Amino acid sequence: MRADELANVRGLQLFRDMDDARFADLMRAAYLQTFPPHVQLIQEGDRADFLFIVTEGCVELFAAWNGHEITMMMVEPGGTFILAAVLKDAVHLMSARTAVKSRILMIPAEAVRGAFERDDAFSRSIVLELADCYRGMVKAQKDLKLRSGVERLAARLLRYDREHGGTGTFSLPHDKRTLAALLGMTPENLSRAFATLRPYGVEADGPNVVLSSVADLQRLAKPNPLIDDKAV
Template sequence: MSRSNPSESQGDLDILGSPRALPYSVENPCAACEIREMSICGVLDCEELDALIKILTRQTFETHDPIIDEGESADFVFNVTGGAVKLFKLLPDGRRQITGFLYEGDFLGMAMNDVYSYSAEAVGDVSLCRFNRRKLEGLLDTFPKLERRLLSMASNELAQAQDQMLLLGRKTAQEKLCSFLLSLSRRAETRGYDPSILHLPMSRNDIGDFLGLTTETVSRTFTNLKRDGVIRLLEGGRVQINDIDQLQDMAEGA
């Protein structure tokens, strides 16, 4: 079962992992939210947000806390407002395959059926806005632009799944890791952060699980990229990209 903690947190983490105070009040949690423009509520004006606030619950999770569990009733959907979330599916032999990572502004819990098709777990401290799925669906008729935003997010999710299939099936270990770093760089840039400084809160084991590599291969590839001067490994799980063009070439096998 998923576990929730619907209490106000004392701070959020941005995509670079820096703590920051919550930018809004409990009475109006959306008015000054710094990630509003990149989330589902970015299409709503201040008056329209009032309807969304009525079905919103703030939640916080700690490292390894389950957020949703595969197969359980898909009663809620979530907007990630801070930290990182890893998505995974359970395999018949008990292992799990990580299928993606979500960051602030991303949407979690969309389901075609009445149950979740994957599980989600907190990577470090995570803050979320939780919405009752049925109540949110009820707002879509009132606010068609909200429905269009959700469809756009679903389309992006499908495109990412297709990219992941290519990543797992057609690339070498080095190409996989370089592609992964480039995807984080592009994500950071679209959110207004420095695309050359990446925060990787997930473990090397998680990265390997996501990319279809062993932990040893991931660590060795990071070391090789550092040795060649393509990246620099910083404290706090951060990676600095020294040569984005070379990283791109290596991702493409050039």
């Protein structure tokens, strides 16, 4: 692992407060690897052998049943996945694949559980990370059950804008096909949803979006920190 990458990993919330020696132990056991786009990393039902941490790129968590497939979430740099399964020594409930070329840190599950037992700061960080994952899932559930497709898109666009500094201009972080899956709709419907939002000042040109009337959009989307804010 390169020194700057190591420093990067060390700076993640999960490892920040960890004992130096323990962190070195963990990293010695870990693999940092680059994957091309659309490589499946894990398969639901398989045993959780590694904790995964995305350092570059983007990973899609998805699940399938009876022939359908759904996107559960996208994991961005700094994010972990499969933490709960690793801690429980259980099977994966979700599959994962790279959305784009990605650099991923893989820590053997056994090592994670060992560090969890021995390092108090690490176990605290793990709990906070797991609590964040849980709350993220609750918010996703609320978003899905309480809002219509158009409302979900509107709220998502406002969130992207906010995360980009609130300038009203930004690029979508995923292609529209992926965004549709993430929002729980078909690509066709996402397209129609964008069209529906045009009167609300949403101008989409390929991946580039301009929100020219944020207030109108907010009146429609009714954003709510208990659904839309990452930090809450």
